[in-house]
Amino acid sequence: MKYYFKQFIKENYSSKSDGYLFILWAVIKNIGKENRLHQSIKKELEKLDIDNFNFDKKKEISSRIVNRMKASPEKASGKDYSGLKSIQIKNFKGFGELSEQDRGTYIALNANKNIFFAPNGGGKTSFCEAFEYALTGDVKEAKRRGVNKKDYITRNGKKEEISLQFIDSQLELKKLDEHDKQFFQQCFIEKNRLQEFSLLGSKDTGVKEKDVIAILLGLTDLDELISSFAQSTSFNVLRNDIQDKIKQLESDNKTNVSLLKEYSEDLLNLKKEVFKYLEEGEEVTTETINEKADKNKEKIKEYEERIKKLSENQLPELNMETLRREIVDFKSKVNEYHELQKSLQEQVEKLNLENFYSVLLEIKDISNGKCPACDTDLENVTKNPFNKAAAELEDLKEIKRVKSKFVVLENNLLDQWYSWCIDVIKNYQTCIQCYTELSNEAFNDTINVLRNKIRDHSKQSKLKFIETFKDELEIKQSELKQFNEIYTETSKKHKNVQNEVDKLQREIKGIRDKNQVLNTIKVQITSLEEKMDKVNKENEKYEKKVEKLERLKVKETKYNSLVTDVQKAYKEFYQDLLLFKVNVEKKQIDQIGDRVLKYYQYINKNDDPSEYITKIRFVLQDNNYRIQLTLNDSNIEKDAYACLSEGHLRSLGLSIMLAVAEKNNVPFLIFDDVVNAIDSDHRANILEMIFNDKFIKKTQMIITTHDRLFWERFCNLYKRYLAKKKNEDFQISNIFSYTNKGTILMQHNVGFEDKILKALEQYDIRQALIYCRIWFETLATEYCVDKEHKITGKFSKGVPSNLLKPTLESIYDVLVDNLGSNSCIQKIRKDLINWRGQNQEHHAFEENSYNFVHSKTSDEVKIVFEAVRDLADLLFTEKQIDYVESSIQELERVFRSLEAKLNNSGFITNAPITDIEEAKEQKLKAEKSLDYYETRRGKLKMFTVQQ
Incomplete structure (x- = not known):
């Protein structure tokens, strides 16, 4: 494909x-x-x-x-290729191996004609498919059966090995390209293709009508290529989801758009509110609001500084009447203090401390409840000393209470007086600091007195001062009045300062209110901006997504454009493909009508005149070729499938394939059981055509068949037509036999000696042993027949019912009885393969004796071979002499031919080096073989003299 x-x-x-x-x-x-x-x-x-x-x-x-x-130039059909020299097959379908060292079944090929006979299951198809796999890299039958190629060809899971040699040593399998492999497909003619052609798309074969011509021409790959495409198809892979995603994204973003609009309006209103507090031209931002608030704070600070400065000049409250009342109050408290002092003194004086002391001493001496003065019981005395002492204690308790009250009053009075003095002194100092005109000498003296007095540590002195201070104020009444008048006047002046302070305080309150509004708005603006920032970020994500989708949309459009173009181009492509197929087929069948007619008439030359075909024409109909026939020189054309029988269609199919092969000048043809697809009446004509047709008779052929009659007639015709002309031995006939270890090959009607020598030369131990066994059996059987010895036999399904098949045991017994003392017989008897491993149907390949085969060495086989050869010399001396003489003659002919070739300067100058080396190698082999057979001839002559 x-x-x-x-x-x-x-x-x-x-x-x-x-x-x-x-x-x-x-x-x-x-x-x-x-x-x-x-x-x-x-x-x-x-x-x-x-x-x-x-x-x-x-x-x-x-x-x-x-x-x-x-x-690159087109390769010329056929003329660059040579025939096949040999093939060796291992682990391919029916062909197995004896051991890992075994290289497989080696099959030398005649350069002209080769025929391989085997019953069904003998390995014929495996043999042909080994060529197909090696030359084309494919096996068509595996495809027909729907089997994996590897599973189809491998044997026991082992790697297949096929070695194929061309007659032209420069040709190698590994160097074949696709063109070569495609060309070699025309070399194969199989019965399956003829069968499919004859049934024309029948349900029995499962082959469609359109495939038939392609199959017949070896163009199955091309037909499979066409069949792998639908005539019309829809590539429903357009991508249209990006626009939907964009719409969905826009829909999802509507909320953000709405929020953004709402936030923008709110922000605009807030900024309008802020404009009231800003200067003209200032932009509304949190920064400008902060700057404005900071400026307001600075103004507040400035106002507060002014208030503080103004407040420092404010007059304290100084009222002379209040001062006088406070002094009176102090004086009253001092009087109360004196009264308590006096009362305390009086009570102390009333207390008889001496009596109190005596009582205490008496009480101290009481030990038994009796009066300490008269020893009378205390209950009988007129005045109980304890009661007397209790009365004295009550007096002491009152004194203590009055004493405590006195002390508290004294301390409170002094503390209050001290505080009052401090306030008076401080207020006066404030007044004279603010207004020097308030400074008054009399009041200054009074203040100084107070200042000095509070420094006095004597309580009595302070109390005395408090008592007399009012009188001193009275003495200075006129000076104080003058001070009060000045103070009153000054207070009036100071009211203007207070008004200014009040105004500044109102300004500060207004500014603070503005700042509070600004701060509130700033918080709202910040919150809105944060919300807007969040929405904007979402919007940026949305825009990026949209941007990405827009890029994808461009990509999608580009992709859809390509899909549409592919959809449109596919129709053109499919029609071009059909046209290409037709052209390829046309090249194959163009101008082959006469060739097809020639082969068809040859195969069917004995048909009734009414069936005689005079013209064959290929007609194109609906991109497929139909075959039109003209019968009996009439002008009426008929479809081949409408007028030919199945057998005639097979003949027609074979004729077409041969015509295509001739047109392409194929170097060889491989027939896989082809004649068995043709009825027996026409096989004789096919045989005659093989050896008489100008193209076929010069083309190397490899034919497999299970028709014994065809096989024998083919061999006879080859010997009559070609073998003598080419002066070659009759080495074209081969037999396949299937064993439990795979297919084996036996050549028919050939010199066993040459075959064994060739096998030993290639270290093919298995093949050498097989030929030794067959040669020995042939010699033994022929000896028994010639000497008319009585032997036993058994009936077999493999022979006609009136014939017996002799057993090897009886044949070997005859040899022992008549030739047992002969040294060659003794050597053969020691060989387990030839003697003790007897199995007539499978020769040396009976299961138990099979292991002997791959345990042999080439030297051991050589001993067996020489023993069998000596037995042949002994039993059939004259025949052996004739064989050796004919071999020497042929080898001398070959040797002289090669010697002349190598002595030809033109050949040495112009021939490829590989041809020269091959000629030298063949000459050495011929020389070596001549030495061998001349030695054999001398030995046989001496043997004849001895006899």
């Missing part, structure tokens, strides 16, 4: 739209990964990141690749 798609790109790249080129890119990326390639286009579109998809760069690279493809 990839090969054809690359060719399609090569022809359909220029002047195409981006949508068309995207389809090409998506398909080439996914071809071989998915069965439905139109789905891969959709998947690539679905996961496409349009921004990171550098389509221009991809187109630039693709353009260079396509230009290189166009510039």
Whole structure:
């Protein structure tokens, strides 16, 4: 598929739209990964990141690749290839291995014709598919069956190994490119393709009608490529959700827009309110509000300083009448003090302290309840000394109470007097400091007296002063009156200062009220601005999202444009693909009508004249080819599928494939059981055509069949037509046999000696042992027949019912009885494979004896081989002499030919070095083989003389 798609790109790249080129890119990326390639286009579109998809760069690279493809010359069909020399197969389907050291079944191929006979299950298809896998990298039957290729070809889970050698040693499998692999697909002709062609899309095969011609021409990959695309498809991957997301985002943002509008209006109103407190031209911000508030605070501070200064000059309250009343009050309290003092003194004087003392002493001496003076019981005395003492104690209690009251009064009076003096002194000092005119000598003296008195520590002196101070004030009444008048006048003047202070205080209150309003508004503005900032941040996120979505919308539009272009281009692409398929098929079938007719008439030359076809034409209908036939020289054309039988359709299919092979000059043809798809009446014609047709007879052929008659007739015809002309041994016939360890190969009607020698030369121990065993059995059986010895046998389903199949045991018994003393027989009898591991159906590959095979060494096999060869010399001396002589003649011919070739200066000068080296190698091999057979000839002559 990839090969054809690359060719399609090569022809359909220029002047195409981006949508068309995207389809090409998506398909080439996914071809071989998915069965439905139109789905891969959709998947690539679905996961496409349009921004990171550098389509221009991809187109630039693709353009260079396509230009290189166009510039590279087309390979000529067939003429660059040679035939096949050999194949060795290991762990591929029916072909296994004996051990890990075993390199598999080695099969040398005749350069002209090869035929391989085997019953069903013998390994014929595995053999042909080994060629197909090696040459094309694919196995079509695995695809037809829907089986994974690896599972289909591997044996026992082991890695397959196929070594294929071309006759031209310069050709190597690893150097084959896609063009080579595609070309080699034309070399294979299988019965399955003929069957599908003959049934034309029947439900029995599951092959659609449109596939038939492609299958027949080996263009299944191309047809699969077409089938992997839907004729019309809708890439429903447009992306239209970005605009919806934008609308949803706008809807979600409406709340923010509304809030922002509301906050803006509130902020505007607050700013209008602030304008009342700002100067003209000032911008309303929290900063300007703070500045205004700070200025107001400074003004308040300034006013407070002025108030403080004014307050410092304010006159204290000095009222002479109040002063006089306070002095009278003090004097009254002093009188009360004197009264208490007098009362206390009187009570102390009444108290008889001597009597009180005596009583106390008497009481001290009382010890037994008797009067201390007369020893009379206390209850009988006229005056109880204890009661007398109690009366004296009551007097002391009263004295104590009066004493306490006196002390409290004294302290209160002095404290109050001290405070009063301090206030008078302080107020007077304040007055004269503010207004010097208030300074009065008389009042100054009074103040000085007070100041000195409060410094006096004597309580009695202070009390005496308080008592006499009123009288002293009375003496200075005129001076005090004068002071009072001056004070009164000064107070009137001071009222103006108070008014100013009141005014300043009112100003301060107004400013503070303004600041409070400003602070409130500032808090509200700050709150609104914070809310607006939050909304603005949300709005910024919204705008970023919208911006991102807008970018995505551009990306989406670009993507949708590409999808639309791809959708439009797909129709053009699919039609171009169909046209490409038609053109490829046309190249294959163009001008092959005469060739097809030639092969068809050859195969069916014995048909009734009414079925004779005179013209074959391929007609294009709806992008598929139909085959039109003209019968019996009439002018009426008929569809091949309408007028031919199934057998004739197979013949027609084979004719088409042979015609295409001839047109492309394929170097070899591989027939996989093809003749078994053709009825037996026509097989003789196919045989004759193989050896007589100008193209086929010169083309190397590898044919498998399970038709014994066809096999034998093929061998006979080859010997008659080609073997003698080419002076080659009859080494084209092979038999496949399937064993429990895989398919093995046996050559038919060939010299066993040469085959064993060749196997030993390649260290193919298994093949050498097989031929030793078969050769020995052949010799033993032929000896028994020639000598007419009686042997036992058994009936077998594998032979006609009236024949017996002899047992190996009876044959070997005859050899022992007649030749038991011979040294070669003794050597063979020691060999477990040839003698004791007897199993007639599977030869040396019976399960128990199979292990002997890979335990042998080449030297051990050589001993067995020489013993079998000596037995052949002993039993059939003349035949062996003839064989050796013919071998020597052929080898001498080959040797002379190679010697002449190497002595040819033109060959040495012009031939590739590989050809020269190969000729030298072949000459050495021929020389070595000549030495071997000349030695054999001498030994046989001596053996004849001895006999």
